[in-house]
Amino acid sequence: MTGLSLSVDFMSQILKDLAIQHITIVLAFGILTYQTVQFLRAKTRPLLPPGPPGEFLLGHYRVVPEDAAFKKYAEWAKQYESDVLFFQTFGTKWIVLNCLESATELLEKRGSNYADRPRFVMFEEMGWSPTLTWLRWGPKYHLHRKVLQPPFTKSRVGQYQASQLREALICCKGMLDDPENWVTAVRRFAVAIVLKISYGLDVDSPDSQWIKLAEESAEAIGKSGAPASSIMDRFPLTRYLPTYLPFMERLRYARTWRHAIEDITRIPFEAAMSSPTSASIASFVHNRMSIHTSNTEQNLPNDFTIEDIKGAAATIVIAGNDTTSATLMLLVLYLLKNPHVQSKAHSEIDNLTQSPSSSRLPTFSDLSQLPYTNLILQETYRMNPLSPLGIPHASLNNDVYNGMFIPKGTIIYQNVWAMNHDPAVYSDPEQFIPERYLPRNQQGGRGEPLPQGNFGFGRRVCIGRHLAENSLLIVLAGMLATMEVGTPEGGEVGEEWSFRGQAIVLPFKASFTARSERMRQLLDEAVDNLEKGAADEA
Numbered sequence: 001m002t003g004l005s006l007s008v009d010f011m012s013q014i015l016k017d018l019a020i021q022h023i024t025i026v027l028a029f030g031i032l033t034y035q036t037v038q039f040l041r042a043k044t045r046p047l048l049p050p051g052p053p054g055e056f057l058l059g060h061y062r063v064v065p066e067d068a069a070f071k072k073y074a075e076w077a078k079q080y081e082s083d084v085l086f087f088q089t090f091g092t093k094w095i096v097l098n099c100l101e102s103a104t105e106l107l108e109k110r111g112s113n114y115a116d117r118p119r120f121v122m123f124e125e126m127g128w129s130p131t132l133t134w135l136r137w138g139p140k141y142h143l144h145r146k147v148l149q150p151p152f153t154k155s156r157v158g159q160y161q162a163s164q165l166r167e168a169l170i171c172c173k174g175m176l177d178d179p180e181n182w183v184t185a186v187r188r189f190a191v192a193i194v195l196k197i198s199y200g201l202d203v204d205s206p207d208s209q210w211i212k213l214a215e216e217s218a219e220a221i222g223k224s225g226a227p228a229s230s231i232m233d234r235f236p237l238t239r240y241l242p243t244y245l246p247f248m249e250r251l252r253y254a255r256t257w258r259h260a261i262e263d264i265t266r267i268p269f270e271a272a273m274s275s276p277t278s279a280s281i282a283s284f285v286h287n288r289m290s291i292h293t294s295n296t297e298q299n300l301p302n303d304f305t306i307e308d309i310k311g312a313a314a315t316i317v318i319a320g321n322d323t324t325s326a327t328l329m330l331l332v333l334y335l336l337k338n339p340h341v342q343s344k345a346h347s348e349i350d351n352l353t354q355s356p357s358s359s360r361l362p363t364f365s366d367l368s369q370l371p372y373t374n375l376i377l378q379e380t381y382r383m384n385p386l387s388p389l390g391i392p393h394a395s396l397n398n399d400v401y402n403g404m405f406i407p408k409g410t411i412i413y414q415n416v417w418a419m420n421h422d423p424a425v426y427s428d429p430e431q432f433i434p435e436r437y438l439p440r441n442q443q444g445g446r447g448e449p450l451p452q453g454n455f456g457f458g459r460r461v462c463i464g465r466h467l468a469e470n471s472l473l474i475v476l477a478g479m480l481a482t483m484e485v486g487t488p489e490g491g492e493v494g495e496e497w498s499f500r501g502q503a504i505v506l507p508f509k510a511s512f513t514a515r516s517e518r519m520r521q522l523l524d525e526a527v528d529n530l531e532k533g534a535a536d537e538a
């Protein structure tokens, strides 16, 4: 019996080895033919942007690091004295724009040519439904943008303020009540806002299943690498290779995490469908489903299918929760590390909310009178853009920029990190200095421009930027009014970063102390009242 199983193992190993050899030969032949055709074509066209040399057959596949690629691109931009850099591998071409000037010229002024996205093969493997963020330029994209953009315009995001204020207060109380698990309070805050908008669902406790679902999808996306940079994106046929091959780790990753994307698309949708909306504003899903049902009943066509509704609803939650919570974690980190900034911000908010006879919690109407607090948020964006290379666009036609040829179908990365850390624009770019944006004639002012590009460029610019800004400012104002953020007991913050794909700070330790008994009491009462109100509604 043992001998038989040994020989079966032996034969299957031989077959596996043969399969690997076979695949390798076919791949090498395909790549060689492709590279030869490319080489012959290249002789007759204008010059491509410069860049580091690629490797024989593989091009730049192994040249670009997976970790913190944005820093390497910034170095190359200096080395090759060009802010536009060119790379290619297996026929996929990409350029990286390392300064604001080229990003504005190409993605905004010539935006109609750069509004496409590459195909995200790895994300397809991760099981995404139709998602605005990844959709190629075309009718489906236009339909999704037309449906998703209007509720989030600057003039309309005000409709979500009550829910944002509520969640901001719950978040602040969560940080003070349970400082060890402050990250849960942050995640709860970010998830609760978009879950309500998208599905009309509430996050009712720190143990809510919705927080877990959101954490898993954030984990799946956050470490999946820069979008469109995996071997499957560069060479789509590799998605059919066995996952045990050593260079297929990103396919293994996609398959391992597929459940997280599928769950966050399916489970809240089903929950929303089984509970009628109780919100004063009907949720996105309830709204779209009622249009869908009414069309169906009247025998009218439905351009926006149920799959589209599911995909678009999940887009709001996925694109909107992780980005907001990751930025809030950065805000906590920068406040903790810059006590002088924090105390200046404390004074600013105290001027509004504290008087000798009374104290109160901040509200949305205070935000326009908190210029320094606003600059803290801007400086947080600048210090660490969450998508340091943006979400890639793609060109629809050939173009020439500053004498450099940009072929049709080129993927465009925007090195927002390099733009926001350019020492020619920002003095001491590694330092957290909110005053830098003030005019030179004001104390500490350096007259530097507000950061740009954190929410993307041109036609694909983030639809949720006003919503995100409101969420972040109201929770920041709440924190500043009620607590002091500091280093934890023992002084060990334990700060670590991940630069695979998104640039995020991983959970770290911090202390949260109420600034006064009075403010703590006000916060507790406000949250109690919210909970009573919710119980009465139910």
Ligand code: HEM
Pocket (backbone or CB within 6 Å): 132, 133, 134, 145, 148, 152, 315, 316, 317, 319, 320, 321, 323, 324, 327, 386, 387, 390, 391, 392, 393, 453, 454, 455, 456, 457, 458, 459, 460, 461, 462, 463, 464, 465, 467, 468
């Ligand atoms: C701090 C928070 C956020 C940051 C830093 C952020 C960043 C970005 C970036 C860099 C892009 C790519 C833009 C481009 O390709 O030029 C993007 C796109 C997008 N964002 Fe956000 N985002 C945030 C919050 C949100 C929120 C709250 C929502 C939900 C409403 C949202 C929904 C989207 C969608 C749907 C797209 C795709 C747009 C398209 O491809 O047409 N984002 N975001």
